[in-house]
Amino acid sequence: MKACVSLLSAYSLYAFAEEIRQGFLTIEGGHRIGFCGKAVMEDGKIKTLHPISSLNIRIAREVKGCADHIFPYLFDNGRFCHTLILSPPGCGKTTLLRELIRNLSRAEGGYAVGVVDERGEIAGMCGGMAQMDLGECTDVISGCPKAEGMLLLLRSMSPQIIAVDELGRESDFLAASDLIHAGVKLLCTVHGSSLEELEKRAFLGRLLAHQVVERFVILSASQGVGTVEAILDSTGRAIYKKGGASWYKASGFA
Numbered sequence: 001m002k003a004c005v006s007l008l009s010a011y012s013l014y015a016f017a018e019e020i021r022q023g024f025l026t027i028e029g030g031h032r033i034g035f036c037g038k039a040v041m042e043d044g045k046i047k048t049l050h051p052i053s054s055l056n057i058r059i060a061r062e063v064k065g066c067a068d069h070i071f072p073y074l075f076d077n078g079r080f081c082h083t084l085i086l087s088p089p090g091c092g093k094t095t096l097l098r099e100l101i102r103n104l105s106r107a108e109g110g111y112a113v114g115v116v117d118e119r120g121e122i123a124g125m126c127g128g129m130a131q132m133d134l135g136e137c138t139d140v141i142s143g144c145p146k147a148e149g150m151l152l153l154l155r156s157m158s159p160q161i162i163a164v165d166e167l168g169r170e171s172d173f174l175a176a177s178d179l180i181h182a183g184v185k186l187l188c189t190v191h192g193s194s195l196e197e198l199e200k201r202a203f204l205g206r207l208l209a210h211q212v213v214e215r216f217v218i219l220s221a222s223q224g225v226g227t228v229e230a231i232l233d234s235t236g237r238a239i240y241k242k243g244g245a246s247w248y249k250a251s252g253f254a
Contacts, residue, residue, distance in 0.1 A: 005052050008033055020048050029131050030060035030124025060094075060124060062132055066226060067099040073231045073240050074215050080104065080111065080161060081214035082180060085189040086198065091219045092226035093189045094165055098122050098132055100187060101163050105135020113187075114159035116149030117142040122165055147171035150179055163187040173203035180212055193220070195236060211235065 008025060009016050019025045025033045034056035037049040074083050083100075087093035101122070104111040117123045117140055124131035125142040134140065139157045141149045146164050150172075153159055162179055164172075167190050179186055192198050195216065199205045207213060211234040218229040223242070231240035 001052060001055070004055065005035075017048060020052075021046055023049065024119070026120035026124075028124065028126045030121050032058045032060070032119065032121055034058070060121060060132070062098065063095055063226075064099065064102070064133070066092075067096055067103055070217065070228055070231060070240065071100070071103050074100070074217075076214065080185050082186045082212060083188075083215040083217065084186075084213045085217045085219060086192050086195070087189065087219035088193050088221075089191060090225065091221050093219055094121055096217070096219065096226065097163060097165055097187070097189055098134065101138060102133055102135045104161055104187075105137040110135075110137040112158065112160045113138045114150075114153035114157050114162045115140045116144060116146050116153065116162065116164045118144060118146050118149065119165070122163075145171075147175040150175040154179060154182055154184060159184055161185040161187055165189050166191065167204070170203055173207065177207065177212075186213075194218075195232070 005013065008027060013020065016025055020035060023035050025035070027033065035049050035052050036054045036056075037052040040047045040050055074081055085093045085097060101113055101115060105113050113135070115122055115134065115138060117125065120142050122132065123134055123140045123142060125140060130138075130140055139153065139159070141152060144152070146167065147169065150162055150164060153162055162184055165188070167173060167176060167188050176186055176188065190198065190204065195208065199208055214234045216232040218232065220227045220229050222229065227242065228240070229242050230238045233239055
């Protein structure tokens, strides 16, 4: 275990102290390593994990074409809608998000898409270059907290759409609200299994109450990873319902 952790951190574990403190490390290619072990506390907060006793290795995969069947449902009269992908952990939301970004970037005319890749899982940046295919009209800022990254992209890159994975903090939702009021479309993911569950979260519930989000993509693993249960509009009306196998199975990854 010690040798494995040393290899993953290129023998510079202290250089990744912040990542270890948060319990994960993203390596080249966008692969994510989760850590568990004894928490070392300082001033009531986790300083690091030592020793590390177990690892969870999540392999990042591109599944090109997995978003094609739902892509048209995210538009209204030719206009891309504010879209939220809702999914429990491990149901393929980051893979689907990555493919939606690629489709938007490569759509006719090409949307200018800004991506905030805080954990390096969407683009898999290495040496300043994305290891994953996000399309030619996509700008990526990696290793930056989501809230700061969204506002930075808004000010500097003139994006039409900003994409971000796993909104969770209060600051994330406040920044997302700023984007929406600035006329930029939002494409994001959150952990959850139903709209009712989201409505109980203070800041996200506020967005839902004002019907700001125009499309909800509900993911599950009921027929395998990547099952799209439904796509709902801002009122909660289903405009798409589950049919056929999941994209994960259809792509040969089952």
